[in-house]
Amino acid sequence: xxxxxxxxxxxxxxxxxxxxxxxxxxxxxxxxxxxxxxxxxxxxxxxxxxxxxxxxxxxxxxxxxxxxxxxxxxxxxxxxxxxxxxxxxxxxxxxxxxxxxxxxxxxxx
Numbered sequence: 001x002x003x004x005x006x007x008x009x010x011x012x013x014x015x016x017x018x019x020x021x022x023x024x025x026x027x028x029x030x031x032x033x034x035x036x037x038x039x040x041x042x043x044x045x046x047x048x049x050x051x052x053x054x055x056x057x058x059x060x061x062x063x064x065x066x067x068x069x070x071x072x073x074x075x076x077x078x079x080x081x082x083x084x085x086x087x088x089x090x091x092x093x094x095x096x097x098x099x100x101x102x103x104x105x106x107x108x109x
Contacts, residue, residue, distance in 0.1 A: 021054055021064055021065050022065070023042070023044045023052035023053075023054045023065055023067065024044050024045070024046035024048075024050040024051070024052040024067060025046060025048060025050050025067075026046040026047045026048045026050070027046060027047050028044045028045070028046055029045050029046060029047055029074045029075055029076055030044065030045040030075050030076055030077050030078045030090075031043065031044050031045075031078065032078040032079060032080055032088070034080050034085060034088075035080060035082070035085055036085060039055055039056075039057055040055070040056040040057050041053060041054070041055055041056070042054040042056060043078045043080070043088060044078075045074070045075025045076070045077075045078050045090055046074070046075065047074040048069070048072075048074070049069050049070065049071030049072045049073055049074065049075060050067055050068070050069045050075075051067070051068060051069070051070055051071075051075060051078075051090060052065060052066070052067040053065070053066045053067075070090065071090070075090050077089075077090065078090050
């Protein structure tokens with residue numbers, strides 16, 4: 001596939017209001033897309049330490065976002081473990097502040 005094909009596809013993309021949500025409180029510092037085959041889940045981390053989970057396919061607006069605050073500083077990276085997608089790693093700017101979160105039925109445990 002060539003660059004012209006991808007450029008053409010990029011110009012055809014459209015953003016609808018349905019697919020826009022306030023996932024975290026502040027500016028997004030990091031993002032990861034979950035490899036789940038059932039749902040399209042997007043994890044975001046903001047500058048205040050909030051981690052948000054956005055279920056892009058959820059029809060009800062009040063159920064599409066889950067947010068909690070595992071850190072007090074910016075979440076600089078989010079990694080979904082490829083061998084165990086129930087574990088999501090997140091880190092701050094300092095190397096010592098790395099942690100993993102396990103999800104059960106879509107909720108952090």
